Amino acid sequence: MNYRATPLNNGKSPSQWLFGYNIRTLLPMTRPGKEVPYATARPKNFGRRRLRLLETGEIVRMRDIADTCWKHKAKVIKLVAPHSYNVLRQDGRVFRRNRHHLLPTKESFAVSDEIDYAVPLQTPSEEPEPTPLTAPVSTESEERPAARPNRTVCLPRRFEDFIM
Numbered sequence: 001m002n003y004r005a006t007p008l009n010n011g012k013s014p015s016q017w018l019f020g021y022n023i024r025t026l027l028p029m030t031r032p033g034k035e036v037p038y039a040t041a042r043p044k045n046f047g048r049r050r051l052r053l054l055e056t057g058e059i060v061r062m063r064d065i066a067d068t069c070w071k072h073k074a075k076v077i078k079l080v081a082p083h084s085y086n087v088l089r090q091d092g093r094v095f096r097r098n099r100h101h102l103l104p105t106k107e108s109f110a111v112s113d114e115i116d117y118a119v120p121l122q123t124p125s126e127e128p129e130p131t132p133l134t135a136p137v138s139t140e141s142e143e144r145p146a147a148r149p150n151r152t153v154c155l156p157r158r159f160e161d162f163i164m
Contacts, residue, residue: 002026051099054085059109062087063101075109076102 004015005025015023054060054076061070074087074095083099090109155162 051083053079054099054102054104059105059107060087061103061105061107062089062095062097063103070103073105073107073109074102 002025005013005023007013007016013022015021056076056078058076060074060076062072062074063069064071072089074089077086077088077094080086080096085097085099085102087095087097087102089095
């Protein structure tokens with residue numbers, strides 16, 4: 001089949017001499033005078049702008065992974081790797097985020113919201129109470145919440161004479 005579709009020295013294939021047109025084959029062919037444009041590979045960051053480096057102590061908004069909103073306010077602690085930062089969120093948790101997920105803002109980061117890690121949470125004289133391994137058993141009968149009302153299930157009419 002491919003032999004019959006291959007053009008000869010005169011530019012026509014045997015099938016074209018016989019049928020008057022080219023037959024279809026799986027052999028890739030180009031028509032004379034028509035160039036096939038090849039797609040050029042572009043880098044992944046083609047058309048994207050470069051983000052500036054963030055400074056230590058700069059206030060940013062952190063993109064939430066679950067949502068696409070800039071919900072959490074954070075403060076840059078340090079640059080860990082290229083385009084990667086450790087940030088301190090207002091609730092005291094430290095995250096490592098890519099620069100793409102940090103948006104610089106001119107908001108204030110309240111000092112009362114920051115956690116001072118130099119001050120211990122408990123004084124050494126205070127010892128926490130040991131927690132019991134099992135839950136205490138209550139002797140009183142606990143009230144259970146009222147059960148949800150059950151709906152009555154009605155069979156379709158076509159099953160009225162069916163015996164269960």
